[in-house]
Amino acid sequence: MNKKNIVAEIVEQRKKDIAVRGYSFGFEIPEKRTRTINPFMAEKGAILEVKRASPSKGLIAPDLKAAETALLYKKNGAAAISCLTEENYFKGSLKDLIEICKAVPDVAVLRKDFLIDEEEIEIAYRCGADAVLLISGILNQEKLISMTAKCRELGIRALVEVRTEEDAEKVIKAKDLFPETIVCGVNSRNLKDFTIDLLVPAMLKNKLGGQVVFESGITTEETAAKIGAMGFTGILLGEYAARNPEMANRFVKAFVEAKENAYGKKLVQLADKINSAGKPMVKICGLTRAEDVLLADQLGADFTGFIFADGFGRNVYGERFAKIEPVLNQVKAWKVAVVTDVNSKEAKEASELCKKGVLDLIQVHLMNGNENTELPSYLAEVPHYFAVASKTEIKPETMEHFFSIGEARVLQDCKTHAYGSKEHLWLAGGVTPENISQLIKEFQPELVDASSGIETEETGIKDSEKLRKFFSEIQRG
Secondary structure, eight states: OOGGGHHHHHHHHHHHHHHHHTTTTTOOOOSSOOSOOOOSSSSSEEEEEEOSEETTTEESOTTOOHHHHHHHHHHTTOSEEEEEOOOTTTOOOHHHHHHHHHHOTTSEEEEESOOOSHHHHHHHHHHTOSEEEEEGGGSOHHHHHHHHHHHHHHTOEEEEEEOSHHHHHHHHHHHHHOTTTEEEEEESBOTTTOOBOTTHHHHHHHHHOSOEEEESOOOSHHHHHHHHHTTOSEEEEOHHHHHOGGGHHHHHHHHHHOOOOHHHHHHHHHHHHHHHSOSSEEEEOOOOSHHHHHHHHHHTOSEEEEEOOTTOTTBOTTHHHHHHGGGGGGOOSEEEEEESOTTSHHHHHHHHHHHTTSOOEEEEEEOTTOOOOOOOHHHHTSOEEEEEEOSSOOOHHHHHHHHHTTOOOEEEEOTTOOOSOOTTOEEESSOOTTTHHHHHHHHOOSEEEESGGGBOSSTTOBOHHHHHHHHHHHHHO
């Protein structure tokens, strides 16, 4: 199977099946709807999915019984239940939809499929569905509008899924016509190659406005909580819920109880910054003088970094930072404090500076293989991200751990450039004006972080000529 064409493949197969079996796919469909329409995603909550398989994971829960699973989901606090009805790749059916709607008459049910025609919405309605999934990427503007109009006519809602800005533009036009019918959803999974980017939904959240559901990529309670902190009104939990239906309440609770906070808001801003930036973004770290901060900003730095850690020659905690702080209101680049001990006085001071708006982010820099990602309460809601350092290599399992707990971006500091993951790579370690072009060519990083490689012989003092050459090499590439 060519994963890059999976969506087109699914839709093409669907058209063939409809031509042979009709829109009912051979199932006996009720002549009339008998179920009361339940409000779909009227409040913040989790959509739990009845799902036996997927193209990316293969069989997930092949013996799953639709009605029993739906009842478990209801017991575990589902705001809505998603039922996959696609047969070839997801092993679902309209029979599942009918059984679920009968089993949970008072819970909103979503028909999730690759719908391409209004008749399929009519069938979903008669089966009892309270909403249908419409995928913006497979529908042109006219078809998206006409299918949304059909939902409004029937009194049900459309969860319209987007992945790109082009998709979002189509949805916005449809939403202008049917504001009460559409709930927007953003898939963190790229259906063309199955890669996950937890910041894609954040990139499109503000553009879409109103209710936005975060779809895919949620494998831990920590991730669910972080999505809640970003201000999403819903999550769609697929694979994990299907594999562990009796444990889904933990995810529901983590998401629903998470309030939008400074950390989550900054993640959304970071997503916008990434989306609008030329690649790669640049962080100049280890700054110790106001004049170097101003020059880095003038040359186009996206981030400026300050060490708040005892025992480091570039530590600016105290009087050094007091001399820098007066110029920071002139700096467009985001200001980042780098801490190595989250319980230190330096880290506490950095968190206070973040709360006051003097700094934008804290980089929690884990040294010597320390992968303890638990943060004290005073730091957890402060905007932050992690960095992991190694003299030899960053292990893939290290990066998998970070991504599993919802860390969308992690800085990898390794002078050998042996990175644990090259997806959305933020790289540091041994970065110089002489090698930056080659690093960009080889790794296509999203962010590059330079410090000692652009200094004079004195630690912490940036060399203006090296800085200029560094940015010149990036612009050339």
